[in-house]
Amino acid sequence: GIQVEQSPPDLILQEGANSTLRCNFSDSVNNLQWFHQNPWGQLINLFYIPSGTKQNGRLSATTVATERYSLLYISSSQTTDSGVYFCAVEQGNYQLIWGAGTKLIIKP
Amino acid sequence: GAVVSQHPSRVICKSGTSVKIECRSLDFQATTMFWYRQFPKKSLMLMATSNEGSKATYEQGVEKDKFLINHASLTLSTLTVTSAHPEDSSFYICSAPSGESYEQYFGPGTRLTVT
Numbered sequence: 128g129i130q131v132e133q134s135p136p137d138l139i140l141q142e143g144a145n146s147t148l149r150c151n152f153s154d155s156v157n158n159l160q161w162f163h164q165n166p167w168g169q170l171i172n173l174f175y176i177p178s179g180t181k182q183n184g185r186l187s188a189t190t191v192a193t194e195r196y197s198l199l200y201i202s203s204s205q206t207t208d209s210g211v212y213f214c215a216v217e218q219g220n221y222q223l224i225w226g227a228g229t230k231l232i233i234k235p
Numbered sequence: 236g237a238v239v240s241q242h243p244s245r246v247i248c249k250s251g252t253s254v255k256i257e258c259r260s261l262d263f264q265a266t267t268m269f270w271y272r273q274f275p276k277k278s279l280m281l282m283a284t285s286n287e288g289s290k291a292t293y294e295q296g297v298e299k300d301k302f303l304i305n306h307a308s309l310t311l312s313t314l315t316v317t318s319a320h321p322e323d324s325s326f327y328i329c330s331a332p333s334g335e336s337y338e339q340y341f342g343p344g345t346r347l348t349v350t
Contacts, residue, residue, distance in 0.1 A: 157337055158336075158337035158338070160338060160339065162341075167343075168273075168326055168328070168343070168344040168346070169341075169343045169344065170328065170330075170341040170344075172236060172338065172340060172341075175336065175337075175338040177337075213278065213279075217337050217339075221267055221269070221284075221332050221337060221339070222269070222281060222284070223269075223279075223281070223330075223339060225278045225279050226278065227277075227278050228278055
């Protein structure tokens with residue numbers, strides 16, 4: 128089956144720094160989503176981005192479907208950005224295949 | 236975006252009892268919902284696909300008699316953990332696609348502790 132790999136597994140930054148999180152996938156996908164899981168466990172939809180580029184405030188994402196990767200950019204990090212960021216892909220049956228996540232810690 | 240709720244958010248029960256967790260799509264209809272289990276510091280593990288009007292589809296290794304799923308309506312799916320044991324303690328999360336696309340929305344999760 129399809130493999131989803133996220134990097135880096137852990138990232139510690141100072142407040143105000145920028146970061147790039149990567150998601151590689153091993154096969155064609157219909158759907159790719161980025162999520163932020165906050166410390167209480169809630170998964171927050173960040174981007175639904177099977178291809179192209181989207182921006183939402185300080186966050187943006189780019190998926191290059193032909194090269195099978197997606198990038199999540201976080202600019203001017205804030206402590207509230209801390210948490211785990213997951214990438215998940217879907218191949219047409221609504222079932223999401225998850226990466227292992229990137230744990231982000233933003234220090235004040 | 237679409238909203239999915241879960242109830243309860245946290246439950247503590249004694250070993251041998253059963254616990255029901257509800258998942259509701261609040262502003263859209265969901266013929267399909269998904270139930271996940273998440274262990275500490277791990278990614279989400281799909282347990283089963285809940286289908287309105289038909290039986291749930293369980294992933295390999297998930298006991299269907301232990302984790303009963305009922306998709307009672309187009310906005311409600313329930314997961315019942317029967318005869319719970321301490322090893323069933325976990326964080327359970329449901330999700331549903333909004334129907335307009337493949338984008339999925341997640342409930343806030345239910346933390347189950349079995350003593």
